[in-house]
Amino acid sequence: MNPIVSTILISSLGLGTTLTFIGSHWLLVWMGLEINTLAIIPLMMRQHHPRAVEATTKYFITQATASALLLFASITNAWTSGEWSLTEMINPTSATLALTALALKIGLAPLHFWLPEVLQGLDLTTGLILSTWQKLAPFAILLQLHPLLNPNLLLSLGILSTIIGGWGGLNQTQLRKILAYSSIANLGWMITILHYAPNLTLLNLILYIIMTLTTFLLFKTFNSTKINSIASSSTKSPLLSIITLLTLLSLGGLPPLSGFMPKWLILQELTKQSLFIPATIMALMALLSLFFYLRLCYTTTLTMNP
Structure with a gap:
């Protein structure tokens, strides 16, 4: 992969995680998670191997589902309470949906089905990013939401x-x-x-x-x-x-x-x-x-x- 492209993608990973860390508005946090997901996908596919493509497809579908669920949870909460702040998720249904979405994002059981197969299809460097860096942003949200869950x-x-x-x-x-x-x-x-x-x-x-x-x-x-x-x-x-x-x-x-x-x-x-x-x-x-x-x-x- 071109070094300039690699630098842009890795910088985007950092940007996405930083946005999630500093964000207190649901849309900003969601945007950070999306930047993270979109930045790692080209890194996962750089091998041009069928297993890597399969793993990337599984990862993308799973993360897209989790992101849609998280966005739905935040919109539902805003609709019922009028609040877009991360720490104002007072609707119990929205909080449960947000937890489910984040559990799917990080690979908690019983929503873990994608993680072993995806890691198996990746090289060790990308697997390292997926197992460590990609856990930071969802956990930043969970740590802010913990009293409401x-x-x-x-x-x-x-x-x-x-x-x-x-x-x-x-x-x-x-x-x-x-x-x-x-x-x-x-x-x-x-x-x-x-x-x-x-x-x-x-x-x-x-x-x-x-x-x-x-x-x-x-x-x-x-x-x-x-x-x-x-x-x-x-x-x-x-x-x-x-x-x-x-x-x-x-x-x-x-x-x-x-x-x-x-x-x-x-x-x-x-x-x-x-x-x-x-x-x-x-x-x-x-x-x-x-x-x-x-x-x-x-x-x-x-x-x-x-």
């Missing part, structure tokens, strides 16, 4: 995401699909605690982005897209394989690594709110995620290609 719906979406993210990653051999299910599980942890402690959601999001960024860059360095292809990485670069091991275990939430801290704080907050059953389910599902990360760690550091 239904806590039971947030809890249901979060628990379902941790369950599907944990189970979905178990049988995968493709690294990008494993990272997609990891993303769904981590998003579940963030959305569960959003109503009760939004600061923990922000902390979890920052750590998730740092760890996912590191993981994608390491896999790109090893030029690996399947579990088998990272088997000989420990002999090629022992230092990088140790960093990979620590990053993967941190993503899985193994103590005393950094990924364990937000999970522990979230479980503690859920227990304070007397939500013992959701806390127990999420702790058990974290073990499933940890299992497929341990399998990756075993392949990375303790096995070799024949």
Whole structure:
């Protein structure tokens, strides 16, 4: 791709996210999300491969549906309350529609169906942008809307995401699909605690982005897209394989690594709110995620290609 075009597209990604961050009017926020979506589509298709085109088409249809739903929610709220401000969404139906649209945008279960397939069709660089940068704008909206959203719906979406993210990653051999299910599980942890402690959601999001960024860059360095292809990485670069091991275990939430801290704080907050059953389910599902990360760690550091 032409460097000038790449620069324009990446600048547009930054512009779209910035508009969403600073906007307090629904139309400005919606415009920021649309700029984000339209800027990443050419980056996704730059491979000119049938799988990339298919992934881009799926992504575009999903994001267009979510954007239409979000616009409908904001117009409905403006019609009933006369308010276009982001923090004045007083209509419960509009708030639920907005949450559904944002859940579809970021890939929360049960609206996650597009994320593993789309990530699988992309190269690691574009997959990295999709898994990290593209989550920022929707979460900026969610953090502003959190007092107005239904806590039971947030809890249901979060628990379902941790369950599907944990189970979905178990049988995968493709690294990008494993990272997609990891993303769904981590998003579940963030959305569960959003109503009760939004600061923990922000902390979890920052750590998730740092760890996912590191993981994608390491896999790109090893030029690996399947579990088998990272088997000989420990002999090629022992230092990088140790960093990979620590990053993967941190993503899985193994103590005393950094990924364990937000999970522990979230479980503690859920227990304070007397939500013992959701806390127990999420702790058990974290073990499933940890299992497929341990399998990756075993392949990375303790096995070799024949």
